[in-house]
Amino acid sequence: MKIAQIVPLYEAVPPRLYGGTERVVAHLTQALIDLGHEVTLFASADSRTDARLVAMRKQALRLDPAPLKSDLASHLILLQEVRRHADEFDVLHFHIDLLHFPFFEDMAGRTLTTVHGRLDMKDLPEAYRRWNAFPLASISEDQRRPLPFAHWHGTVHHGTDGERFHYHDASDDDYLAFLGRISPEKRPDRAIAIAIRAGLPLRMAAKVDTADREYFEQRIRPLLDHPLIEFLGEINDADKVEFLGNASALLFPIDWPEPFGLAMIEAMACGTPVIAWRCGAVPEVVEQGVSGFIVDSDEQAVAAVHQAQALDRRRVRAAFERRFSSKIMASAYVDLYQRLPAFVGRDPAPAALPPGGPNP
C-alpha cells in the first residue's frame, strides 16, 4: 500500500532524545517498508528515515532554541501539505490526536488516527462524538476507557526495534533503572523510595519539562543526594540501550492512566524485567512473573526487585518478541488499514501497488 505517516513536529523521527510518539512512528515506518509498503513520512526536516520524507519545519519544535515559535502554525502547515499530497496515498495515518478532524472529513474513511495521549479530559467526549467518521486506533484497551463510544477501529500495542534494543545478559553492575520524564504522575519519588528500601542503586535517565521544573527542584532534587541515587538527565538512544540492558530491572511506578508506556517494552527487548504499578496499560504489557511484576504497593515493589533478579532474562526477551516487535506492530496496522471503510469490500491491497494506486 501507499501509506502516509503524519507525525507531530515536536520531535524528529526518530527523536534525538525523549519522545514517545515520534519514536514509535520511526519503528513503524521502517517495519512497514520492510514488509514491502511504500511509506511517506510527513515530519520535521531533521528526521532520518528510509521512507520518502516530506520535510516540514527545519528543526523539530522542542529542541529548537528559538524562544518564540508557533506550534499551531507549524502543525497547520503540516496538515496543508498532507492535504496537497493526499491523492498520492491509499491510507493517511495520523498521529497528531485530533487537529486534522475538521480538515479531512471528506476523506475520513481512508484515514487512521492513532490516539497517543490520555483521553480522560473534558472536551474530548464531545469532539470524538462529533467527528465519529474517523476510525481510531488505541494503543491499549485501557486507553479507551473514557471514550467507549468513540469510533474504535482496533488496538495496536506499540512495538520497538528488537535489533536496536538487543538482548543483554545480566551485567556485573547491579542497578535499577528509571526512564522517562520527571513529573508527578511518573512518580520518580516512588522509584527513589523503592530503590533505597531495596538497597540497590537507582540510575535515573529523565528529561525535565519547563512545566515540571518546579516539581523537580522542590520534590526530586533534594532526594538525589542519597548515595544510591544517580541522576543522568536526558540520554540519547545509543546510551539508552546500554542503560536499560545493563539494569537488573526497570522501575515503572506510575500514578496515572498511562496509555502505553514505551519504556517497558524497550526494557523487555533488552531482557530487563519491568516492575510496574497496576495502572493504565501496565497489565496489558507486563506478563506477571514472566517479563516482570505488576505491583500495588511499595512493599510489593521491593519484594519484586529481588524476585526480578531471579527471572530468566531470555524469557523476558521472548515475551517481547512474541508481542512487541516493530514487525508485529506494523502487521497489526496493515490489518487495520485493510479494514478501513474505504477498502471494505475491495480485494486486500497488495504490499506494493502499481503506479496509480489500488483499483476501485
Add this chain to the structure above:
Amino acid sequence: MKIAQIVPLYEAVPPRLYGGTERVVAHLTQALIDLGHEVTLFASADSRTDARLVAMRKQALRLDPAPLKSDLASHLILLQEVRRHADEFDVLHFHIDLLHFPFFEDMAGRTLTTVHGRLDMKDLPEAYRRWNAFPLASISEDQRRPLPFAHWHGTVHHGTDGERFHYHDASDDDYLAFLGRISPEKRPDRAIAIAIRAGLPLRMAAKVDTADREYFEQRIRPLLDHPLIEFLGEINDADKVEFLGNASALLFPIDWPEPFGLAMIEAMACGTPVIAWRCGAVPEVVEQGVSGFIVDSDEQAVAAVHQAQALDRRRVRAAFERRFSSKIMASAYVDLYQRLPAFVGRDPAPAALPPGGPNP
C-alpha cells in the same frame, strides 16, 4: 449586516476578570448592535451579551477548575459550529488567530480575522504566506512589522465602553496604577522602581499565570514588602473602573512589542493619564503631553509622574473619545467588512438586512 463574532473560549465575553481579546469583542459586539447590525456571538456559555449567543462550552477555559481539559478540542468544536451556521452570515469575524485558516478557505473572502497577538514568532511568516486569502485586521500599525507581506486589510485600534469606563475627577487619594498580567515583558519590577523613586504609592491589579508563577515568586514578591507597594491580585470590571479612575496615572512600562495595550485606553477613558514605554503600539495610542507621556527611561518616567499630575484630565478623556470609543472601533470594522473581497463591487450593505442576506 449579519455578522458572526468568533471568540476564543479562554474567557467569557466579557471576561469575569483578566482577558483582553474577549473584552474587546464584548465592546465591539455591543457597539455593532447599537449601529443596527445583527450580531451573533460564538463564545463560551457563561458570556453575557445582547447579541444572539451560540453557546460553546459551559464555562470558559481559564477559570474552569477541571485539571484536565482540551483547549484544542473545544476550539475545533467552535469552528465546526461556525461552519454549520456560516450561511446565515454576511461576515465571519474571527478573533482566534489562525486556527480557522485551513477550515474556511472556501469562504475566506467574507471573513475578517483580527490578529490579537504578537507576530514576531517563527512559523508565522510561512503560515501567513500560505493562507493569504484571509483578509487580516491589525490592532496597531506596529503589530504588522514582522509580517509586512501579509494580507492586511486595515488597522482598527481597540475601543472600549466610555460609559462603563466613565470620567473621574482626580481623587484625593494620590496613587499610581499597574494593571494587567505579571510577566517579565510587562515589567512590574520597573513599575515598582518608578513609584518608589517618585515617592508615590503603587497599586497593582494583576493576574499571575502558572507560567509566570516562578517569576512572580522570585522576582516580584520580594519587592511587595515596600510600604508604598500594594498588590491586589486580579480584580473585576467594576473594581477596575474605580481602580483606574482614581489613580493619578497608569504606569505601562512594557518591555515587548505590545500589539495594543487595552489598559491604556481604559485609563484614558477615566481621564487618567498614561505613562508608557516607547514600545510596540504605545506611540500610536498615547498622545504625548495630552493623554500621557511616552518615555524611554526610569528617569523620564519619574519626571512624567509629576508632569502627569498637572495634565487636564478632561483633555485625556477627550482624547479617548476622539479615537478609542467602542463606537469608533465598530464603525471602523463595518468599513472593513464592506470592503471585503466578497462585497467589493456591491452596494454597501445596509445596517439591517432583509431576511436572506444582501442582494448579489
